[in-house]
Structure formats: C-alpha cells, structure tokens
Amino acid sequence: MTSSTTGPAAIDARGVVKSFGSVHAVRGVDLRVQPGEIVAFLGPNGAGKTTTIDMILGLTNPDSGSIEVFGHNPRGAVARGLVSAVLQTGGLLKDLTVRETVELTASLFAEKRPVDEALERAGIRNLANRRVGLCSGGEQQRLRFAMALVSDPALLILDEPTTGMDVEARRSFWSAIRADAARARTVMFATHYLEEADEYADRIVLMRGGEIVADGPTSEIKNLVSGRVVHATLRDADLAALASLPGVESVETAGERVPIRTSDSDALARHLLTTTDARDVEITAQNLESVFLTLTADDAAPTLKEAVR
Template identity: 40%
Template sequence: MDMATQVIARLDGARKQYGTVQALAGLDLDIHRGEVLALLGANGAGKTTAISLLLGLAIPTQGNAELFGQLPHEIVARRRIGVMLQTASIPDNNTVQELLELTRSYYPQPRALDDCIRLAGLQELLKRRYGKLSGGQQRRVQFALAICGDPELIFLDEPTTGLDIESRETLWNAIRSLVAQGTAVLLTTHYLEEAQALADRVVVIHNGREVAQGTVDEIRAVVSEQRIRCRSLVSQEQLAAWPGVHEARVVDGRVELIVEDAASVLRWLLSLDPTLDELEVTRAGLADAFLALTRDSQETH
C-alpha cells in the first residue's frame, strides 16, 4: 500500500452528544500516514471533540473511532502517538532537560534527545525550569515532549499560539522534517496561513459537520472571489457601492477590494482614476474560502 494512502486513524460517522448539545453530527475523517491534515473550524465547530474521540478521551455516541486499527484508548495504540494540546499540566520545578529525559523514559524506543532538542529549538533552555519560561518557550517544550516517543502520528492543537515569528518558523520546519520521515500530523489552528503553509489536506467543519475537504488549492477554488489592492483616489464609499464589489476597505492608505470579476472592476476603476498605482490582484486565499464556506453552511442550516 502506498504510504500516502494508508489510513492510520479515522472517525466513521462519529456523533457525540453532550446532554442536549450535539458536538459532532456524523463526521467522517481519515488521517493518512506521512501527511499534514489541517482540521479547521470556528470555536465550537467540533474540532476538540473530534480530537478527544481519536485520543480515546471520549467515546462516540454513535459511529466509530479508530487509531491504528484499534480502539483509541488502547495503550498499544497510544504509544504510537504524540500529543500537544492547547493546555498542558507540566511540573513547574523540573528543568527542560529533566522533562525531556523523563518523557523519553516512558517509551521503549524514544527519539534521540539531541534530535528533540534540535527540532524544538531548545538548545539554550535545557537548564531552565519549566515554570520560569515564557508562554512561547513552554509551547516549544510541549512540542519536544510530544515527539519524544518518535510517534507515527502527532496531534498538534493550536501549536504556535504565543510563538514569535522566528519560533513559529522553527516549528514549521520541524513539522515538515517529521512529515518527510513518514510521520502524520493532525493540525488544528486559527492561523489559516499556517494551514496554507503546512497542510497536504484540509477538512473544514461547521456545527459538527464537514463542509469541505481537499487540498489547499481545492478549498480555495470553491470561492471565485478575487482581491484587488492598489492606491487610488476613489473614495471607499464609491468603491463599496459598485456592482460586483463584495467588500471595500482602506488599509494603510491602500484600497482593498473583494470582487467577483477583477477585470471588469479594474476597467471601471481605471476610468475613474487613471493615476492608480501599486496594483496587485490575487485570488481568494484559504482564509477567504474558510469564511465563505462556514458562512454558506450557517445559512443553509
């Protein structure tokens, strides 16, 4: 079987009810070996519940959850995963090196200590106590702990929250390195540029249901909108009133338009302001597609 098509974790028609609240409404989800799957959705969409089912922290009300062909709570399956959730209970008084060595001791064949340190960029933090680290530094330690067991599948729930740009790039490069070695990653993130940079496949959920699935380009293609940026003397009010302009705003002195047909809008705009400059036309990004998909889903339910 091709590694890219080998399913190592799945939800099959998973429903989860908490009292009168339906957190998942029949979600199907497959995670393939050696891919980054980005699970996107607004707060309350069902992302955390889906992860909880795959980790064995909750049981589906209906449907099934599998991890390496077994029930997710089985220890033999759990030993093959790494987890970095949004919150973590880690002893404050241990040094970073002590935490890494302790976590590695739980696994029969852990990842090399130097490898964990390098991938997470912890070289300067080993002697520091965890409780004395900044929030961003603690997130880097949590990532290192998640990969200590040399997992085949890593769950990364908002992994770069609180990280500066350099640390975020370090983590992105580490994720790419792990995936190149055959590791699978389930990523949830509110930074849609992060999903766009890392994901091989994207699943968008809303109200516990899948509303779209595909590559980043396939998700972006569902939205036909284009974005125009330029410097123009035409007022924001006049731009917003023009047919075919869905949104108009001014950011740092530049006009930003969301339009259906960039060519026709540009012809009109140039007729009003032949002096416009710094023109840039791009198609919809993942963020635009995500907003459109979740908006359309809300309107149909």
C-alpha cells in the same frame, strides 16, 4: 508530502457523534487521513475541532460511530506509542528541568527515541538544564513537542501549538515541525493562524457546527469561493460608488489602499484605470481567510465537502 494508501489509515473516523447534554458538539463526522499526510484542521470556536481531537486521542469516547488510529482503538494506539499530541496547556511540572521532563515522559514507553534526539529535533537541547518554570511560553510549547517526539509516534496531533508565541518563535517552531514531518510522520494540526495552514498543510479539513463542511487540498479549498480581490491605491475613494459597480461584493479601506472583492476583476480593473486616479492596481485570488469566513458563515451551504472530495 506524499501519502500512502497501503495498510490501515492513520485516522479512520466514521459517523462520529458526540454531545454534551443538549450541546451537539460533533454531528456525524467522517474523516480518513492517510499515513504521511499533513492536515490542517480548521474551524471557528465551537466548531467541534477540540472534541474531535479528544476522541482521536482517546480522551473521550464518541456517543456513536467509530474511530481507529492505525487500525487500533485510540487508547490502544496511544498506549503503543503510535500517536502523540502537543496540546495548548497542562502537563508540565515547573520545578523539573527540561531534560528531566522529557526523561519522565520517555519512561512511560517501552520503545522510545533517545532524549537528546528529541530535545535536538524540538530545538531545545540548549535548554536541557533549565527549569520548566523559567521557560517562556514558546519554549514550553517546544518542550511539549519534544515530549511528543520521544515515543517516535507515527501520528502527531497539534492543537493550537503556537498560541502565545511571537512571530519569530512561530516560524522557528514550524521549521522544526517541517523537518520532523520530512521523516514521513503524519501530522494533523488545529490552528487559528490561517497562514500556517496555508503554508504548511497538504490538505485542509474545515468544520462548522460539528460537521465537516470542506475537505481537500489547500489549492482546491481556496477555489471553493469564486471571485478575485482587486487592490488599488486610490486617494479619497468613493466607497459607495465602487460598491455599486457590477460584480463588486465588498469594498474596504486601509489608508489609501483599497481592496475590493469582485466576481468580475477584469471589468473592475478597467474601470479603475480609465475613470479614476487609481494606481498600483493588483488582482489576486481569494486567500484562505476569505474562504474560511465564507464557509463558516451562518448562512453558508450545509456542506461543501463533496465539491473537493
């Protein structure tokens, strides 16, 4: 999706710091998201993602630094209906129907979209008369999505939106999100499912230890970690011998399939094809999971964001 540089940023965070007692949750975060961007907000548990999201939503205030959402303070932006969120838990009354829940949410806003439209865009119009307590976890997440859409927000924040969903429910949910994002809405989402970030985000922001350690287009983030992965089918592979080859960084096994991370994929492929019984040799780039594990490791460089921003 194409972002716009005119007008105020969707999110403009500068020097944001937040601590809880002796725990430094967020350490000087600078983050600028332009209208129309789809941003994946990634990091391991305790990285500071949820605390940062809470501050963007005005649920808590930074100890220092500033945050603006479309030129307003976060609470002002929420009050104007400019930003909505789909959070992991909470906020649902089990005895109300799906429609009644969205109608109750809509009553909080002076300007809103029709309830039926929000239900349709969330893919749950057929569940309108079902009581919330009888909805599955995935259906309740779609209900939260409809609640977020009813104010027609310019910024939609999703915090682990597909937790607890099966594969089909996740695919269906993201199809609805993608269709809605096509309306030029800004979307920022936190997820532990890295394939979701890889498939749906224009840009990835990666946090570790309360700091942003990488920020850029998905393709460029992947290029931060050098090397390739060579996959081969090799029966009774000598893992120690493979690990000792020049350039090899790690060797794993998955049955007869052996993935090998290396800085010299061409030399490794020649070795496998000429001196072993390897077949079905395939060379691939590092995936997002490899990058995530490398950049969030305890011994990773303090910051790599300047490499892509």
